Amino acid sequence: MSDHEFNFDELVESVREAIDINKGIKKPSRSFKYEEIDVVAIRKATHLSQEKFAALIGVSIKTVQGWEQKVRKPLGPARSLLIMFRNNPSQAMALLHQ
Incomplete structure (x- = not known):
C-alpha cells in the first residue's frame, strides 16, 4: 500500500x-465553546458608528452588522481584537491610532 x-x-x-x-x-x-461577544456593547463603548468602527478594525460594515445581529460570529484575529476592545476600549483605540 x-x-x-x-x-x-x-x-x-x-x-x-x-x-x-x-x-x-x-x-x-x-469540542470548543467560545463565550458570546457583545459586539454592540463593544462598539458603543468606542462611541463610533458601525461604519467608523468597521473601518477602524479593518472589516466591512456588513461584517460588523452581521456580528451585531448575531447572524455571524467573530472568529480568529477579529475575535481577539474585539476582546481587546471589550477589556480596554480606550487603550485598544490608542494602539490602533499609533
Missing part, C-alpha cells in the same frame, strides 16, 4: 466520522 492510498483511506474514514457526528450517531472527540 502506498502512502497516497493510506492517506486517502484516513480521509475517507474522517469524512465518515464527521457524517456520524453531524447526524448525532457519534460524539466528537473534542
Whole structure:
C-alpha cells in the first residue's frame, strides 16, 4: 500500500466520522465553546458608528452588522481584537491610532 492510498483511506474514514457526528450517531472527540461577544456593547463603548468602527478594525460594515445581529460570529484575529476592545476600549483605540 502506498502512502497516497493510506492517506486517502484516513480521509475517507474522517469524512465518515464527521457524517456520524453531524447526524448525532457519534460524539466528537473534542469540542470548543467560545463565550458570546457583545459586539454592540463593544462598539458603543468606542462611541463610533458601525461604519467608523468597521473601518477602524479593518472589516466591512456588513461584517460588523452581521456580528451585531448575531447572524455571524467573530472568529480568529477579529475575535481577539474585539476582546481587546471589550477589556480596554480606550487603550485598544490608542494602539490602533499609533
